[in-house]
Amino acid sequence: MTPSTRQEVLGLYRKVLQIAKNWQSASGQIEETMREKEYIRNEARTLFRKNKNVTDPKLIKQCIEECEARIEIGLHYNIPYPRPIHLPPMGLAHKQGRTLRHQEKLRKISKPIYLKSHDEVS
Numbered sequence: 702m703t704p705s706t707r708q709e710v711l712g713l714y715r716k717v718l719q720i721a722k723n724w725q726s727a728s729g730q731i732e733e734t735m736r737e738k739e740y741i742r743n744e745a746r747t748l749f750r751k752n753k754n755v756t757d758p759k760l761i762k763q764c765i766e767e768c769e770a771r772i773e774i775g776l777h778y779n780i781p782y783p784r785p786i787h788l789p790p791m792g793l794a795h796k797q798g799r800t801l802r803h804q805e806k807l808r809k810i811s812k813p814i815y816l817k818s819h820d821e822v823s
Contacts, residue, residue: 717745
């Protein structure tokens with residue numbers, strides 16, 4: 702990891718922790734605000750620790766983009782949790798074969814960047 706990339710990652714981590722510190726839930730209830738603040742801190746801690754040994758520059762860039770996307774979405778919608786997505790069901794694919802593999806590939810490609818690591822951690 703280059704020093705500039707390291708500084709960018711550390712800056713994102715500090716930004717997420719600052720967001721958690723100043724977070725207010727949409728409902729305004731203290732209990733819900735505390736739960737959401739704790740979720741933000743735990744999610745950041747988990748994902749940053751999971752990816753601390755990543756050395757591939759492309760993968761590091763992808764993680765940075767995912768972090769930035771999740772920050773923007775969380776601030777815009779005022780929810781700390783990843784927004785759900787609605788992918789089409791597997792449709793008419795058979796239990797095996799080329800059609801099933803093709804549909805699985807399309808579902809994987811169509812998953813938004815902000816959910817790439819969410820399924821791995823959850």
